[in-house]
Amino acid sequence: MQLGTVLLAALTLVGEPEAQMVRPVIVASKPFGESFLLAEMFAQLLESRGFRVDRRMGLGATEIAFTALRRSAIDVYPEYTGTGLLAILEQRPSSDPGQVYQQVSREFRRRFGVRWLPPLGFQNTYAIAVRRETAERLGLANLSDLERVGKSLTAGLTADFIGRPDGLPGLQKTYGLQFRAVRALLPAVKYRALASGDVDVIDGYSTDGFIARYDLVILKDDRRFFPPYEAAALVSPALQRDLPAAAGVLSELSGLLTEEAMRRLNQRIEVDGIPVGRVAAGQLMSLGLVRQPAGIPGTSSGDHRSPGLLSYLWDQRVTIVSLTIRHLLLVGVSLLAAIAVALPLGLALERGRRAAETVIRGIGVLQTLPSIALLAFMIPLLGIGVVPALVALFLYSLYPILRNTYTGVRDAAPAAVSAAAALGMTPGQVLGYVRLPLAAPTIMAGIRTAAVINVGTATLAAFIGAGGLGDPIAAGLALSDTRMILSGALPAAVLALLVDAVLGLCERVVTPGR
């Protein structure tokens, strides 16, 4: 237990070099560009007023971010009133922005103790977009036009949109829509998929920078299906209690951001590739909220996307090294815990074989859960951050180690095992001198499998705010920044190879000579 505490502390320290007395404000975002930008503006504004900020950018999606906020695992993140109404409260929309804000404001406070700060000033509603060529060829201007031609079009929609009532299901009901096919696409790839003709219709946000970049046509919501999506800061119960002044600072931004400004800012991030920190700082300064940038993360690093990948990686080397260490700790701690459980369990099951298959299969079922789903299940129980990530990685590691331990010990040279017993070894000696050494290569292979899988799975830990090499991957995906994605993905791949190689050496060491 103490060891665990120390390791947790170590994990936390990797991310934050200094520790102060006043608790930090935990600022989070959902995994798309505008959410990153708004959260970064919150963070810098707070920092400029002397608050310490802990950034947890790119949390899974609405479900993960809101659950974390409700449990005060994070303190603030940007949300949209329409999303709050439909996806969280599951209430019917009204087309009046003011009424929607009143409704979510009242209900969130009553049900969750969560507070909506006054809206930031712009709406970012869903926008159904097609290529200009498609619009002209089929004569599309309104969403209701899709009703007649939808069957010939393929839609590429974010998973979020496909699932939520204010997304595809409601759209289909309101407009009688039928597509030829619906593909779930990550926000980062859907514009490219549309531009390349792989899909014909996508869901976007009205403030997206890409709409102009790719010359897309937004179809008019002529039946007023989409509710108003006013952006606002959503504040946790704990922040209101602990640091009410922080909420006051954040509300200084209310009403200051126009739709026009947001489209321009998003374009600078998504299209021009200017770091979020820099764009946020510039905007805060031009709004007169912050005087001068001081040690703002991301502001110092390169200008546009001109420098090559290698020089980008070189610029990011300090970050990459610290993320890699954190990643290794996540993988290492969860792996050690899994070994500590799976190894004895495998040995025990070998003794009581009747239960073995049932137990192992039961644990195997965990393996079939999609990682992001498992991580999401963890949030109500364990919040966000390092702990649920460790638990999830631990669960994923169990199966390969358990299966290989059991099989390895069961099948280890039966002739040698029975001879050893016949010559007077105690069961303990048979296990220690014969079965375990002979099973060691198989067990090591299981550990190796678990470790390599873990290095990959741990990148998803970024979606629940555990950090590691998934951070630049999640952020890069959200910002459509390939270099940023690679600055996480390449080290992760190298790490996987290294871990595999090192454990391969261990495997050779434990393999009995013959």
Added chain:
Amino acid sequence: MLLISKSRCAFLQLAATAERLDFGRCSADRSDSGGLRGKLAPAALYADRVTKRYGSLTALDGVSISVEEAECVALIGESGSGKTTLLRCFNRLVVPDDGRVIIDGRDAMELDPISLRRQVGYVPQDGGLLPHWRVGRNVELVPRLRGIPDRAALADRALMLVGLEPALFRLRWPGELSGGQRQRVAVARALAAEPSVVLLDEPFGALDAITRADLQSAFADIRRELHTSALLVTHDLNEAFLLADRVIVLRQGRVEQAATPDELRRAPATEYVLRLLQRARVIPA
């Protein structure tokens, strides 16, 4: 040669100690064993009306046999006759449902199974060498388990006995040896702690004819040297006739006949034994 006679001395001392401790407790029971020689010394191995069932299958059905001091007895029978089950009663790998098993005058059920197994040599069919231990360590196994300090010397002695030069073989891995060499190592391992009794479960069954003949004669020589009592399970009648002082034919968990090779050849007790002899071309069909 010097080494061999030394180890033989050690063995005889050990046997003598055993004898002093056990003063012939079971000699009275042995009239039905077929092995009665009028001696009062306890048999090395003695099974008294042993029965073993596996579910509805009766593997051993009231079997009584004995192996006298320094005697080699072959248990012969088809597969399923119960010969391996009977052998395994003597190191308590099998616990009989009924009857008694006596080792050096002591009831097997009263002995600690682990120390019993360390006292009784054992050679399985496939050698059963530990593949992750070198030959030397394999042969040292039982001395090591028994905490005998001079185990390296004992292991070397045993390797010499089976015709393997210790300096050449001590550091080899089992995987590097031929089948015959592996089996020799297995025999050496069984003998290293100088047991008074050795159990052999079809020890030469998996070898080719020439290697088998080599090992059989080597084994016969060793037994003559050490006077070790041996119970040998085999399905090869010729092997039994070559190595054993007495042959016990088992059939469906019962003793069909127990006799010396000569008696068996001269007077097969049943039709079954006769056919067995004819099939093995021990006597003409």
